[in-house]
Amino acid sequence: MALLKSLILRNAFLITHRALVSTIRPSSNASVVEDDDAPVEMENPFKKERVQCILCKLNITPDYKNYRLLSQFQSPYTGRIYGRHVTGLCKSKQALVEAEIRKAQNCGYMPYYYKDKTFLKDPKLFDPENPIRSHRF
Amino acid sequence: MPSYELALMLRAMPKGELKKTLTRISHAIFNRGGIIRNIENLGFREMPYKTSSHGLVHREANYFVFKIDTATQAVADLKEENSRDVDIIRQRVFKVQEDKQHLSCTLPEELLPPAYRAEVQKMIEVGKTQVNRFTYKFKYNSGLDYYPFQK
Ligand SMILES: [Zn+2]
Numbered sequence: 001m002a003l004l005k006s007l008i009l010r011n012a013f014l015i016t017h018r019a020l021v022s023t024i025r026p027s028s029n030a031s032v033v034e035d036d037d038a039p040v041e042m043e044n045p046f047k048k049e050r051v052q053c054i055l056c057k058l059n060i061t062p063d064y065k066n067y068r069l070l071s072q073f074q075s076p077y078t079g080r081i082y083g084r085h086v087t088g089l090c091k092s093k094q095a096l097v098e099a100e101i102r103k104a105q106n107c108g109y110m111p112y113y114y115k116d117k118t119f120l121k122d123p124k125l126f127d128p129e130n131p132i133r134s135h136r137f
Numbered sequence: 138m139p140s141y142e143l144a145l146m147l148r149a150m151p152k153g154e155l156k157k158t159l160t161r162i163s164h165a166i167f168n169r170g171g172i173i174r175n176i177e178n179l180g181f182r183e184m185p186y187k188t189s190s191h192g193l194v195h196r197e198a199n200y201f202v203f204k205i206d207t208a209t210q211a212v213a214d215l216k217e218e219n220s221r222d223v224d225i226i227r228q229r230v231f232k233v234q235e236d237k238q239h240l241s242c243t244l245p246e247e248l249l250p251p252a253y254r255a256e257v258q259k260m261i262e263v264g265k266t267q268v269n270r271f272t273y274k275f276k277y278n279s280g281l282d283y284y285p286f287q288k
Contacts, residue, residue, distance in 0.1 A: 056242035064144075064231070065179065065202060090244040107144045107229050108198065111185030132248070 053089040054125055055097075062096050064103035067110045072125050073097050076115040085133040088126050140174070140233040141212060143203035145219075146188070146226040148195055149181065155199060158224045162203070165218050171207030191223045198226050204233070 073082055081101055084094045104110040163173055179200035187196050219228045251257045
C-alpha cells in the first residue's frame, strides 16, 4: 500500500514538472531572444588600469622639511639615495625627491652617510632587493 | 616681492636668549622692508653631523624656518648680517616652490620597453643623422689632395 502511494506521488511530481517545462518553453521562443544576443556597446573590459607612482597617487609634493618621508628613499646602510629603478617613482617626482634630500642634508635635517636610527623601522615603500630594472649594485 | 624660506640652525641656549635672537633676526628682516609670513619651530634636537661655527663645535641645534617675503636684493644683505651672528650655526635661503598644476604621472610611459619610449625613439633619430665612426670610410676622391688623418 505504501509503495503504491509513493509511486502515485512520484507520478504526480513528474506530471507537474512536465507541466512547468511546457509552460516555460513557449515564452522563450519569442523574438526577445534575438535582442538579447545582439552585441552591446561597452568599454573595453580588458583595458589595464593606468599605473601611478606612490607620490602621484597620494598627491604628495616632497618637501625638505618633511625629512621623515625623504629618509624612506635613503639606504639605511650607506645613506645613498635610491635610484628610479628601485623607488618606482616617475621621473619628475624622483628628481624632486633627490633635490629635496640634498636640501635637507645641507640644512642639517638629514644625515649624508646613514639613515636616522629613529626612522629605521618606518614602513617600506619599495623593496631594494627587487628593483623594477636590474642594476649592477 | 618673492617668497623665501629662511632655514636656520640656532645654537643651544636658554629660552630667554632664544627669544632675543629670534626678535633680532626678525628685526633685520623688517628693517629691509620684508614681511614674515610664518615662523616654524622644528624643535631642538641632535644634529646628524657636528658643525663648527664661530670657533665652537655644535652637536645640537634649535631648528627654525622663517617664511618671508622680501626684495631679492635684500636677501644677500640678510645672509651677510646673519653670518656675523654668533648664535646662528647655519643658514640656508630657499625660494618657495610655486604649486605647479598637478601633472599626470608619466610612469606607464617610462615602463614601456625601450623601443616604445619617446626619448629612445628621439635618440635613434638623432643617431641616424650622425656619422657612424665605426663604418665610415674616408673617400679619397673628396677634393682634398692630401690625407687629412694620421695613417
Ligand atoms: Zn608619478
